[in-house]
Amino acid sequence: MSAPLFPLFADLRHRPVLVVGGGAAAERKTEALLQSGALPRVGAPVLTAQLSAWVQAGRIRWLTGEFQEDWLEGVWLAIAATDDVTISQALIASAETRRLLVSVAEDVELSSSRESAAQAAQVPGSVVLVGAGPGDPGLLTLNALRALNQADVILHDRLVSEGILRLARPGAVRIEVGKSAQGHSIRQEEIHALMLEHARAGQRVVRLKGGDPFVFGRGGEELQFLQAHGIPYQVVPGITAAVACAAYAGIPLTHRDHAQSVRLITAHCKASLDTLDWPALARERQTLAFYMGVGELDTLRARLTDEGCPASTPFALVENGSREEQRVVIGQLDDLPHTARHHGVRSPALLILGEVAALAETLHWFGGPPLRAPLPYSDNLSAPTLPRAA
Numbered sequence: 001m002s003a004p005l006f007p008l009f010a011d012l013r014h015r016p017v018l019v020v021g022g023g024a025a026a027e028r029k030t031e032a033l034l035q036s037g038a039l040p041r042v043g044a045p046v047l048t049a050q051l052s053a054w055v056q057a058g059r060i061r062w063l064t065g066e067f068q069e070d071w072l073e074g075v076w077l078a079i080a081a082t083d084d085v086t087i088s089q090a091l092i093a094s095a096e097t098r099r100l101l102v103s104v105a106e107d108v109e110l111s112s113s114r115e116s117a118a119q120a121a122q123v124p125g126s127v128v129l130v131g132a133g134p135g136d137p138g139l140l141t142l143n144a145l146r147a148l149n150q151a152d153v154i155l156h157d158r159l160v161s162e163g164i165l166r167l168a169r170p171g172a173v174r175i176e177v178g179k180s181a182q183g184h185s186i187r188q189e190e191i192h193a194l195m196l197e198h199a200r201a202g203q204r205v206v207r208l209k210g211g212d213p214f215v216f217g218r219g220g221e222e223l224q225f226l227q228a229h230g231i232p233y234q235v236v237p238g239i240t241a242a243v244a245c246a247a248y249a250g251i252p253l254t255h256r257d258h259a260q261s262v263r264l265i266t267a268h269c270k271a272s273l274d275t276l277d278w279p280a281l282a283r284e285r286q287t288l289a290f291y292m293g294v295g296e297l298d299t300l301r302a303r304l305t306d307e308g309c310p311a312s313t314p315f316a317l318v319e320n321g322s323r324e325e326q327r328v329v330i331g332q333l334d335d336l337p338h339t340a341r342h343h344g345v346r347s348p349a350l351l352i353l354g355e356v357a358a359l360a361e362t363l364h365w366f367g368g369p370p371l372r373a374p375l376p377y378s379d380n381l382s383a384p385t386l387p388r389a390a
């Protein structure tokens with residue numbers, strides 16, 4: 001069992017920090033330190049090309065050779081980023097006598113002792129289903145971060161952002177098992193088989209999913225499979241797209257004046273749309289959050305208006321919610337497919353429908369202001385045609 005850890009965020013601007021190691025792990029830690037405004041000193045006999053380039057550019061200092069205690073002079077923090085356990089232990093021991101904190105980039109001591117125990121006892125590993133949220137790494141939970149830092153193998157969806165994957169333990173093996181909306185790059189059975197294979201090899205597997213594993217994420221099926229095969233598992237919830245997209249678009253999902261309930265709905269394909277209770281969805285004073293609906297907007301509009309949902313019901317389409325490239329497109333139900341086509345809205349996008357969606361216009365705070373269709377559009381008008389060249 002791993003030691004309980006205290007989460008810490010440190011302001012390291014203009015402060016010297018020692019990184020021991022010259023490989024990929026040291027490079028990642030140094031990059032993060034540079035981004036935080038710290039003054040990294042990297043101690044190692046040899047450096048990666050990137051670390052050398054930073055030395056040449058005068059951005060970091062290079063302490064050449066094997067670890068020496070005097071490298072700790074004047075630093076505020078030390079980072080062990082070497083896979084040489086002896087050096088990490090020497091660094092930790094020297095730092096302890098100075099009451100200096102050491103952050104261990106790669107927990108080599110833990111992983112090597114665990115590996116030999118697993119090999120000797122042939123014990124199964126474990127799987128943690130982790131929700132990665134919608135993209136912004138700041139929306140990960142501390143439990144998710146801890147699981148990523150302890151993972152041997154990470155099986156991740158296509159939608160999980162690079163910023164999140166960079167937070168994982170550098171030595172972890174990453175395998176993309178994503179499925180796109182159109183293609184099926186890897187079948188669910190293959191994902192099951194990969195989880196089983198790695199867990200049975202005694203490894204700590206993280207099954208990393210966009211949003212929350214139990215909201216349109218097939219997390220339930222994966223747990224049933226693991227349970228049937230006797231693999232220990234845990235679940236770390238994540239912030240689901242509806243919650244995150246609404247927050248990042250300035251749309252309160254409920255509001256005393258507008259909506260008293262929220263429905264999370266999958267609009268994945270015609271077959272799943274046919275099973276929905278359309279009269280219930282057309283009712284007022286609720287917010288509808290449609291996942292995977294970009295390809296079905298015409299059907300959504302037709303079914304809802306047929307059941308009496310007012311054509312003027314506000315909508316917001318949030319594309320790439322919480323990411324740098326987020327776009328929010330707003331309008332009224334009647335204009336929905338036209339407006340989405342006009343702006344070329346693509347997956348991943350979440351459709352929020354209901355009175356609250358109109359609040360994006362005044363409450364937006366992230367990224368650019370919401371976009372609209374340039375002209376009012378109605379079914380009575382024919383679609384605009386371009387003049388032909390004579």
Ligand SMILES: C[S@@+](CC[C@H](N)C(=O)[O-])C[C@H]1O[C@@H](n2cnc3c(N)ncnc32)[C@H](O)[C@@H]1O
Nearest residue numbers: 134211212217240241291292320321348349350
């Ligand atoms: C297969 S579902 C997975 C949902 C995920 N488990 C969750 O809880 O958010 C994928 C759909 O989630 C929505 N989605 C996920 N991330 C999103 C994001 N960053 N912005 C907008 N929609 C997103 C889109 O509707 C996308 O088609």
